[in-house]
Amino acid sequence: MSILDTTASILKLMVSLQGGIRINDVITHLGMPKSTASRVMNQLESYGYIERNEVKGVFLPGPLIMSASHLVNRQAPLSELVDNALRSLCERTGYTGYISMLDNQEILVLRVIHGRQSLPVVTWPGSRSPAWGTSTGRALLARLSESELQAFFSSPQVAAQLNGSPHTVEKLMAAVIRTREAGFASAVNESVADTASVSCAIGDPTTHEAVAFCLSFPQTLAQPQELQRIATLLKETALLIAHKTGDTLVSHQP
Structure with a gap:
């Protein structure tokens, strides 16, 4: 050797x-x-x-x-690494890509990369929605510690969001835990009608920045085999970026 x-x-x-x-x-x-x-x-x-x-x-x-x-890290910040990787995935799959961040108790869309497959509804940059109700939100929430997650779900803003909805804190926390264990989150016909998405989250320990990136596509294509195929692609991409940023939360995932 x-x-x-x-x-x-x-x-x-x-x-x-x-x-x-x-x-x-x-x-x-x-x-x-x-x-x-x-x-x-x-x-x-x-x-x-x-x-x-x-x-x-x-x-x-x-x-x-x-x-x-x-x-x-100085030459290729996290946003650039994720943007380049997601554009490649969008080109490869034909699906629409989103990059989002957690802003207090909401998910904030930062960027949209349009794919060849048309979506029933497109979510534009600047759009906000409850973090617990999206795959990108759950992917980012899965990065939080148990105490941070408890604080998130006990916040007045989340309580107001859940008021009158069929969701419970216990079920939502369980969904976040499943996301943490699987290394990705998926949503089918949830916050965006007739649309499916699969998301992963990635961070930079140096800057404490974290973003989620996802591929979104029509609900009609969201068969179990396709959801798993996209999840595998996203997890492989997240792991490659994690090797560059030193994000051990991703590299520890199965």
Whole structure:
């Protein structure tokens, strides 16, 4: 194995284990002899690829890797990464794409990318709707901690939105939990009539920015197999972006 292959394998191991690694991890997971593992780790440390945390006794990504990561973030902000990826998906599927953000208790549409498939209703940038009632909203709510989610559903604005509706907080929270477990959210004939959508959310830990992106299409096309196909495409895209932004919430999803 070349030094480039070895370096890539060690960095991938850090990503896989989601944290610092020890020499024993290299020995166990990569099948490397102890003497070789020690020598390689020392070499990578001297070049700045990794650095040793003396307190925890682990190796972490080094200054060279971190500097390159910050450079990527400056050159390609989250909005640009998502926009480019979603345009590619719209071209590939023919469906309409939306990019949205969570603004207090509402979902705010930021951008629309029109596809070849016409929609019964188009939601325009600047449109707002209850976050719990859309696939993009549920995708973003799934990123919240349990305490943040409780605070969201106990807010006066959400209480007013739910007043007189058939929805209950318990069922809506359960839907968000299912979204968190699945890694995507879907909606069929919910807030937008005769329309279906599948959404994923992605964030940038550096800027604390998070957006949801979705593909929307006529309800008549929303068969289980098609919903799953679109969900797979979106999850793969979210994971690729997460590798660039360092969003572990996405990379931890199944």
